[in-house]
Amino acid sequence: MCCRVASREAPGLRRFVAAGLSAVVWCLLVYVRSRCCLSSQIMPTPVSEPGGVFPPPRATPLRVSLTGVLESAYDGRMTLARIPDAPPSAGWDLHCHTVFSDGRQTPDDMVREAYECGLHGVAIADHDTTAGWADAVKAAERYRLPLIRGTEVTADASGISVHMLAYQYDPCDARIVDLFASLRAARLARTKRMVELISKDYPITWDDVLAQIREGDETTVGRPHIADALVAAGAYPDRSAAFAGAVGSRSPYYIPTPSPDAADVVRAFRQAGGVSVIAHAGDPSRNRRLLSDADIETLIDAGLDGLEVWHRGNPPQQRERLLALARRHNLLVTGGSDWHGKGGKPNKLGENLTDDDTVACIIERGAIPPILPR
Numbered sequence: 440m441c442c443r444v445a446s447r448e449a450p451g452l453r454r455f456v457a458a459g460l461s462a463v464v465w466c467l468l469v470y471v472r473s474r475c476c477l478s479s480q481i482m483p484t485p486v487s488e489p490g491g492v493f494p495p496p497r498a499t500p501l502r503v504s505l506t507g508v509l510e511s512a513y514d515g516r517m518t519l520a521r522i523p524d525a526p527p528s529a530g531w532d533l534h535c536h537t538v539f540s541d542g543r544q545t546p547d548d549m550v551r552e553a554y555e556c557g558l559h560g561v562a563i564a565d566h567d568t569t570a571g572w573a574d575a576v577k578a579a580e581r582y583r584l585p586l587i588r589g590t591e592v593t594a595d596a597s598g599i600s601v602h603m604l605a606y607q608y609d610p611c612d613a614r615i616v617d618l619f620a621s622l623r624a625a626r627l628a629r630t631k632r633m634v635e636l637i638s639k640d641y642p643i644t645w646d647d648v649l650a651q652i653r654e655g656d657e658t659t660v661g662r663p664h665i666a667d668a669l670v671a672a673g674a675y676p677d678r679s680a681a682f683a684g685a686v687g688s689r690s691p692y693y694i695p696t697p698s699p700d701a702a703d704v705v706r707a708f709r710q711a712g713g714v715s716v717i718a719h720a721g722d723p724s725r726n727r728r729l730l731s732d733a734d735i736e737t738l739i740d741a742g743l744d745g746l747e748v749w750h751r752g753n754p755p756q757q758r759e760r761l762l763a764l765a766r767r768h769n770l771l772v773t774g775g776s777d778w779h780g781k782g783g784k785p786n787k788l789g790e791n792l793t794d795d796d797t798v799a800c801i802i803e804r805g806a807i808p809p810i811l812p813r
């Protein structure tokens with residue numbers, strides 16, 4: 440090492456200056472290395488699982504923006520992202536479904552379309568599964584588009600159906616793996632039972648529903664697949680019409696999804712190093728009764744991180760209420776399209792977005808690295 444040679448030959452002041460320079464170089468190396476770890480996917484002590492290699496949850500949260508700025512004062516909870524009054528016009532779509540649940544297109548289609556729309560990045564958020572994550576990562580690298588990974592879970596809070604979005608959690612966490620397995624099994628049994636009831640009045644069988652499933656056992660099966668079978672049989676013109684009829688929550692064939700308690704879901708994702716957000720909390724078309732402020736505050740106490748405010752289902756007065764709650768409790772405010780691909784829902788990819796600073800907060804809180812292709 441040239442610094443050591445120089446310091447051996449240099450007496451007094453020169454030795455002192457050389458030692459100081461070594462310390463500065465060392466600090467710079469540590470700083471550069473820490474930035475590399477955060478901005479690329481090189482993280483300490485990775486754990487492997489079938490879909491890829493993931494690091495353990497970070498013990499010490501750091502604030503990092505997508506441009507790599509570090510702020511050590513961050514306490515891991517507060518929101519340093521600005522809460523906007525209006526939906527962002529650029530950013531990330533954090534709510535997208537693919538063929539691994541009830542979407543009609545692949546993770547590759549999702550990333551390609553996000554790239555073509557000029558989004559800054561996209562999040563996969565299939566129901567009750569991480570099965571599409573590996574394909575989404577490959578697509579993000581192919582199209583060089585940033586990606587974060589998530590899941591949407593149907594839960595229950597005070598008898599109200601709540602959709603929880605969770606991002607950047609450790610997919611190997613035993614509690615999460617068990618949760619998904621039991622949710623998917625319960626959803627499958629309930630879907631089969633609904634098909635038995637519907638098939639008494641409509642020309643579909645369970646095999647017709649299976650014919651709508653693209654990824655076999657890896658697909659989370661649910662009501663949208665019944666709807667697709669009904670459309671294929673000519674009973675309805677499209678999925679939305681089927682949801683307004685036989686598969687809707689007000690139909691006589693409807694059986695509710697068996698759901699875990701929402702606070703337990705929030706705690707499970709928090710333990711797995713994830714970031715949890717209530718999806719479309721103000722959408723009056725999904726529930727006769729909406730979550731009250733007190734219901735949401737119970738989830739905040741359990742570790743909730745944010746609210747999906749920018750979603751087509753939330754009407755203006757509900758957006759105002761959710762924004763006020765977010766300001767009061769320093770919550771993240773997110774947006775997403777709830778895209779299901781062509782033939783899924785009319786929702787267009789990128790029609791609602793999350794700003795870059797909020798995504799940076801999600802990334803710094805999360806247990807796994809984002810995919811940020813260079």
Ligand SMILES: [Zn+2]
Pocket residue numbers: 591602718719
């Ligand atoms: Zn939802």
Ligand SMILES: [Zn+2]
Pocket residue numbers: 534536591718777
């Ligand atoms: Zn959704």
